[in-house]
Amino acid sequence: MKCRKCEQTAVINMRQHKLALCKEHYPAWIVEQTQRFIEKYRMFTQDQRVLVAVSGGKDSLSLWDILWQLGYQADGLYIGLGIDEGLGYSDESRRLAEQFAAQRGLHLRVVDVAETYGETIPQMAERTTRGKGRPCAVCGLTKRHVMNRIARDEGYDVLVTGHNLDDEAAVLFANTLNWATGYLLRQGPVLEARQGMARKAKPLCRFYEREMTAYALVRGIEYIYDECPHAVGSKTIYYKEMLNKLEVDRPGAKLSFYLSFLQARENGLFVASSENDSQTGASGEALHTCPSCGQPTTAPGECAFCRMVLQVREN
Amino acid sequence: MTVKMILRDKEYEVKPGTTVRHALEKIGVNSESVLATRHGELITDDEILHEGDVIKLVAVISGG
Numbered sequence A: 001m002k003c004r005k006c007e008q009t010a011v012i013n014m015r016q017h018k019l020a021l022c023k024e025h026y027p028a029w030i031v032e033q034t035q036r037f038i039e040k041y042r043m044f045t046q047d048q049r050v051l052v053a054v055s056g057g058k059d060s061l062s063l064w065d066i067l068w069q070l071g072y073q074a075d076g077l078y079i080g081l082g083i084d085e086g087l088g089y090s091d092e093s094r095r096l097a098e099q100f101a102a103q104r105g106l107h108l109r110v111v112d113v114a115e116t117y118g119e120t121i122p123q124m125a126e127r128t129t130r131g132k133g134r135p136c137a138v139c140g141l142t143k144r145h146v147m148n149r150i151a152r153d154e155g156y157d158v159l160v161t162g163h164n165l166d167d168e169a170a171v172l173f174a175n176t177l178n179w180a181t182g183y184l185l186r187q188g189p190v191l192e193a194r195q196g197m198a199r200k201a202k203p204l205c206r207f208y209e210r211e212m213t214a215y216a217l218v219r220g221i222e223y224i225y226d227e228c229p230h231a232v233g234s235k236t237i238y239y240k241e242m243l244n245k246l247e248v249d250r251p252g253a254k255l256s257f258y259l260s261f262l263q264a265r266e267n268g269l270f271v272a273s274s275e276n277d278s279q280t281g282a283s284g285e286a287l288h289t290c291p292s293c294g295q296p297t298t299a300p301g302e303c304a305f306c307r308m309v310l311q312v313r314e315n
Numbered sequence B: 001m002t003v004k005m006i007l008r009d010k011e012y013e014v015k016p017g018t019t020v021r022h023a024l025e026k027i028g029v030n031s032e033s034v035l036a037t038r039h040g041e042l043i044t045d046d047e048i049l050h051e052g053d054v055i056k057l058v059a060v061i062s063g064g
Helices: A025-040 A058-070 A089-104 A113-117 A121-127 A135-153 A165-177 A181-186 A209-219 A235-249 A253-266 A304-314 B020-027
Strands: A012-014 A019-021 A049-054 A073-080 A108-112 A158-160 B003-007 B010-014 B034-038 B041-043 B054-059
Touching: A012 A209, A019 A025, A025 A058, A025 A209, A049 A058, A049 A135, A058 A073, A058 A089, A058 A209, A073 A089, A073 A113, A073 A135, A089 A108, A108 A113, A108 A135, A113 A121, A113 A135, A121 A135, A121 A304, A135 A158, A135 A304, A165 A181, A165 A209, A165 A235, A165 A253, A181 A253, A209 B034, A209 B041, A235 A253, B003 B020, B010 B020, B020 B034, B020 B054
Parallel strands: A049 A073, A049 A158, A073 A108, B003 B054
Antiparallel strands: A012 A019, B003 B010, B034 B041, B034 B054
């Protein structure tokens, strides 16, 4: 198959776009398209400070690489989770994130969970009610807390994550199965800042996971290939595999699912459950301020993260 | 001689003369969930596989 632009051998064929590109034109197309999405969804501008959540995986490192090429003021945030499982998973992902930053002269902010809060994610998961058998729940809560804290306290205008279209489609699918309208209302390329919550954006939300992997390979980005040992068998991965079965038979099905949802949301399909929805949680409840960390919480008193850390310290 | 396809720690053998897409169907791997590489270079699904080819498949799905 030939490249649409130059007749060289293509390295990827994007059936949903009927577009095949070579190893020169493909990464350039990804960069151009990312800039288009940043502008289309009014994510951020060249004057603003961007914090990129970096895991050492293909999506976040590719996103940082793209923003760097586009000339944005983008710093990285790596959160050391302390996941080992005999694989040295977190050590390796940190090494790759630091190597990436050093190669490009970029600033990487590192927060080590064990150093900051006393224990690693697997240790917290063992010792807290929230984490019993569910380290991913502890991990998600911790990452959201730390990302918001750093973005807010260090004056970043926007926190960006490497969520791709497959991530978004899988979440959308899960939320649709449960008709979780509060979450459906909030899902989108941009989540505006709310009381104590940093503004968030997902510049890769219209690229397939396959495309981001191809971008990382073509650009020679070294990323952590192995799956997080705790994610094996997760619902998200199951939903992604299901959606890919659909995609094989109907190219563009995932893209259409996500874009039609965004259009429906824009057209008012999902209505806020309270008048001032910007100050409520996903289910419409009023937000309060955590007395310990100052971050928003849906119930009065300490937020879920601070309660978890307190439980770790008391046990 | 056959074509060898490698995905993580699994190896598959397929007949030469077929496309990547057809070979993936034969071994039961979803073509949307992997990228195929030959000699370290990405190849598209319509590429014909030749005798002795070693195709490394890169899994693309991640996330918890």
